[in-house]
Structure formats: C-alpha cells, structure tokens
Amino acid sequence: MKKILLISACALLLSCGPKLDDLAVNRVVEADIDLVNVENDMVKVRIDPGRFTEETINYYIPRTVPGTYSNDDYGKYVENLKAFDYSGSEVTVNKTDTNTWELTNATEVDYLEYLVNDTFDTEGEVEEPVFSPAGSNIEAGENYFLNLHMFVGYFSGLDQRPYEITFVHPESLEVTTSLTEMTPEKASAGVDTFYAERYFEVTDNPVMYAKPDTETFLVNDIQVTLSVFSPNQAYSAASISDEMEKMMAAQKKFLGDLNTTDTYQILLFFSDMEETSPTGFGALEHHTSTTVVLPESMPEPMLLETMTDVVSHEFFHIVTPLSIHAEEIHFFDYNNPKMSKHLWMYEGVTEYFANLFQVNQGLIDNQAFYDRILRKIENSRRYNDEMSFTEMSENILMPPYKENYANVYEKGALIGMCIDLIIREQSQGEKGILWLMKELSAFYGKDQPFADDELIPKITSLTYPEVADFLTTHVEGTEPIDYNTYFTKAGLQMGTDTITTAVLFRDQQTPFIDANPQSKEIFFRDIPLNSLLTELGIQGGDVIQSINGTEYNLDSAQQLVVASMGWQEGDPIEMVVLRDGETVEVSGTISQPTVTVDILREDPDATQEQKALREAWLKG
Numbered sequence: 001m002k003k004i005l006l007i008s009a010c011a012l013l014l015s016c017g018p019k020l021d022d023l024a025v026n027r028v029v030e031a032d033i034d035l036v037n038v039e040n041d042m043v044k045v046r047i048d049p050g051r052f053t054e055e056t057i058n059y060y061i062p063r064t065v066p067g068t069y070s071n072d073d074y075g076k077y078v079e080n081l082k083a084f085d086y087s088g089s090e091v092t093v094n095k096t097d098t099n100t101w102e103l104t105n106a107t108e109v110d111y112l113e114y115l116v117n118d119t120f121d122t123e124g125e126v127e128e129p130v131f132s133p134a135g136s137n138i139e140a141g142e143n144y145f146l147n148l149h150m151f152v153g154y155f156s157g158l159d160q161r162p163y164e165i166t167f168v169h170p171e172s173l174e175v176t177t178s179l180t181e182m183t184p185e186k187a188s189a190g191v192d193t194f195y196a197e198r199y200f201e202v203t204d205n206p207v208m209y210a211k212p213d214t215e216t217f218l219v220n221d222i223q224v225t226l227s228v229f230s231p232n233q234a235y236s237a238a239s240i241s242d243e244m245e246k247m248m249a250a251q252k253k254f255l256g257d258l259n260t261t262d263t264y265q266i267l268l269f270f271s272d273m274e275e276t277s278p279t280g281f282g283a284l285e286h287h288t289s290t291t292v293v294l295p296e297s298m299p300e301p302m303l304l305e306t307m308t309d310v311v312s313h314e315f316f317h318i319v320t321p322l323s324i325h326a327e328e329i330h331f332f333d334y335n336n337p338k339m340s341k342h343l344w345m346y347e348g349v350t351e352y353f354a355n356l357f358q359v360n361q362g363l364i365d366n367q368a369f370y371d372r373i374l375r376k377i378e379n380s381r382r383y384n385d386e387m388s389f390t391e392m393s394e395n396i397l398m399p400p401y402k403e404n405y406a407n408v409y410e411k412g413a414l415i416g417m418c419i420d421l422i423i424r425e426q427s428q429g430e431k432g433i434l435w436l437m438k439e440l441s442a443f444y445g446k447d448q449p450f451a452d453d454e455l456i457p458k459i460t461s462l463t464y465p466e467v468a469d470f471l472t473t474h475v476e477g478t479e480p481i482d483y484n485t486y487f488t489k490a491g492l493q494m495g496t497d498t499i500t501t502a503v504l505f506r507d508q509q510t511p512f513i514d515a516n517p518q519s520k521e522i523f524f525r526d527i528p529l530n531s532l533l534t535e536l537g538i539q540g541g542d543v544i545q546s547i548n549g550t551e552y553n554l555d556s557a558q559q560l561v562v563a564s565m566g567w568q569e570g571d572p573i574e575m576v577v578l579r580d581g582e583t584v585e586v587s588g589t590i591s592q593p594t595v596t597v598d599i600l601r602e603d604p605d606a607t608q609e610q611k612a613l614r615e616a617w618l619k620g
C-alpha cells in the first residue's frame, strides 16, 4: 500500500493539462474587467472560458437585451477582439457580423481579449443611440456605469454556464451592484469578484463604481440601496433617500402579499449635459435593481416627482414581466430575439400601477390622478390608434411598429385602466387588475413562462367575458377605445375647457417646445398650440432660429424660458423659424395666450353606485 499526500495528488493534477475541470462545459467563464488601465476611454476585458470541446464556437455580444425593445448592436462598442492559445500566440478569429466572433480552432483557444467603448460619449454621433440606462459610462478614475451586456458576452451553447466576473478598480471608488460577491478569499483592495449563475444574470445586474455616495434603508423586508453619481454634487443619496423610502413603502403596501425581492439597488447617474454626457433620460428595469439617468439641472421638486414615477415603474416590473412573462422573454435570445405579444401588460399595466398606487396610497389626490390619465390620452393621440397592440408588440423591433413603441406607456397604461374598471364593475368593486396580476403571478411565477397565445384565454378564465371582449376588440383588435364608456362607470366626465397658459408652456409638464439633443434645435411640438402662437402663424415642427433678435438653441434654452417669462401684454414679438428648410419670419403683439384643453372631472351628479365604484377603483 502506498499513500500519497492528498496535497501532492492535487498538485500533480494541476501541473499536467488538460486539467480535468478545465473544460468549458464544466467550469465557470472567467471575465476580468480592468477599470484602472483605461486606454482612450476604453476598458480592457479578458474572457477565459476554459477548454472548448468543439472546433467551432461563436462568441456573442448581445444585439439587444430584455426591456429595451430595440436592436442596439452592442457589439459595435467592442474593438480589437483577439484570441490566444495556451502558449500565448494569437489564433484566428473571424468577425461574422457586428455582434459575432467565430473561433474556428476553438479547442486551441485559451482566452479572448478586447477593448470596450462606452455609449454615453457617442450618443450625439449616432442616429439611434443606445437608451442611456441600458448603456455605459467610462470616466477613468471618476465613474463607471456598467451594463455588463456591453462588456461580457457568451459562447454558443454555453450561455447557461456560470460566470466569475472580476473588476480591478481604483481604490477610491466603491461598487454598487446586485451581483453576488464571491467569497472574500480572493478579495483585496481594488479587486472585486462576483458570481453570476448564468449569462442572464450577467445582463440582469448592472454595476456602478463611483465615489461612495450611498444610502441604505429597509422597506418591510426589502433592503434598498440607493447609489448616486452627481458630477457637480447637485444631489446626493441622502437628499433623495427619504422620498424614495416613502415611495417604496407605499408601493409595498399597495402590492400587499405579493412576493417581491430581498434586496433592491437603485443606480442613479446624473447627467451634467456636457458634450459627452448622456441624454437618454429614464430608467431600465432589472429583477433586483434599476439603472436611472436624469439631468442634474432638474429642480428638486421635479426631480423627486420624476424619481417617484420612474423608480416606482421599474420596481413594479417585479410583477410583470419579471414574475409573469412569455416564453419569448424567459428564453431570451440576445442575438435573434422573438418578441412577445403582450407589451400592453409588461409596460402598460406596469405604468398604470406606477400611477394608480400614488392615488391609492395618498401620494397624490384624485384630481392629480385624473390629470395624469388625461395626459396619457392626449399623448396617445400622437400614435396610430388603430394599430393592434398585440401585433405591434410582436413586431416592435421593425417599422411601422417601432415608431409606435412609446405608446405602450400611454395607451398601454390606459388599457390597464379600462381592464381594471371592467373587473371592478363586474366584481362589485371587490377585485381589480392588481388582483388579476396576483392570480397570474401565483399561477405562473418567475420560473414558469406562458405560451404567448395562452395568456388571453387564461385571463378570460380568471375574469369575465367583458374583459375578454375588451382584449379582443381593443388590444388584439384595431378598434380605438372610447374612454368615456369606462370613465362613466366611475362617475367621471371628460369635457373641454379654455385655460390661460404661458407663451411657451401650457403647464409645467406640457411645454409647447421641445429640443433635439443631437442637433440642439428647439422646435414647436405637434400639439394644439395656444392662441398667441396660433395667431402668430407658428406651426408644429417649426424650428426656432431667433426670437426678438436673439438666437436660441438647447444650450440657451433656459435663457429663452426666462426671457419668455418677462414678455408683457402689448410687447412686440418677432420670431424667425425654419419650416421645411425655409426661413419664415412672423411678428405680432403679446396677448394673454389661451388654449382649449380636455378635462376629466368627477361628475357632481354621479350616482351612489358610480361613487362606490370610484372609491373601490382608487382606494380599494
């Protein structure tokens, strides 16, 4: 009998290759991201997958990721991708499309190396920039805002393998992410290693490195972390966290017994609106975190209101699509995605909840809620009202559907509202759409997708024939919704009123002008303009060249707003605008502008039954 020390047996195994556990099909994919040695605003990434067992393997960077509903070709931000064999010599890599690299002698490949650019810098240079919260920022030594689908890809057939992701980072910066940190044996100052169970988790957990500015609070049993990067320190985590805590506590109360998550991270990036700063404002949902990009110049009350609307929307995605979703989402194909038909639910119902919970929990009053609903009706008129919502959703990556995408937040939310009112009416106020979503979540859940065509029959079996009729006629079908039919159930009336406005603003949320972040042009929006602008002959789409001899563009937008507030009745006004490439001069005299607007009010003659339904709808 001969015994060898276990340790030398291990050493023996380690020294002679190929190592037993070194096969790519058995081990983790190691990804090393170097945030210290930034070259030309790019970071170096090294991917070590282990030994491949097949000769031909593709490496993919996603073409799209869940939640963005657009083809963004993240591969175009990757440069100089090279593969090396075990002796350190370069081996052939064929780039077969924007997002695909083919390894033809894969069994020889030891690791890949490449550089990755960020998206924030180049938003102004491309026609359809990546939505900022889905993109990335690389600002050496200052800030790294990293959606990892831009940095780490997957190998064909191996996307279910776990990943070990290591960041070497400036020691002065701290990480915020919902990724699981690995056992600290490997940890040292300036190095963090995280674990992802499969490629999906790599994409589902964004990372931010920044100077520490973090607040943590508890909402029932959820630990929420808010991490802020504000380049000019206009805001801090501490200045926002009270409002976020109040808002999320209200959401949790609204959701009741619905299972959510143990932790939630909010990664908030403020743009200082410089040349290389992001302008795609908003947020992107993930299962346990959200990335948010907003302008630093936003005044505090507006910022808090926007954060409430945006973060609550992302958090409500925990209900759908995160717990209720189609197979198309569950088995998401990052490079050849199939889209589900049910954006009305994923985005529409989520957006509806983000408004309903605020009136339900007393964060806003009834009238403020009606005004929000009314604005959605107005905004929805900018899109094709006769387009089937399920057909649009299924084809959302292509024209003419993609131009109608933003309607999922307008008409999509109104669809949610109508279904809510139908269920309330049929159940004598007892149940609503939140109840329906809880039923669906209990039936399916985050690990059990539905077949796309089975959702509407399932909803029908859980609810009422009236809900099925509505879905067939107005969601699958093309018939526009007559909202008054639904408002009447709750004793509300839609009508019109003439109101006074400012010259350039109807109200705080509704300016008559907007700007193009790329060209910096300020133009008049295609909405009903006030009496003064109409009398001057201004039309929607007109681009402002100058007003009273002063030229304006996005950089001087604030001066324009300030100047407009000083205009007095009887003052002369001269405007030069560009219309279809031609210069048009208009002039006149300032008068009190008015505009006719839609209104949504409680009917003073509402019956007891209508009032009871209204109460159940808004407060139930």
Ligand SMILES: [Zn+2]
Residues within 6 Å of the ligand: 285, 313, 314, 317, 346, 347, 350
């Ligand atoms: Zn959303």
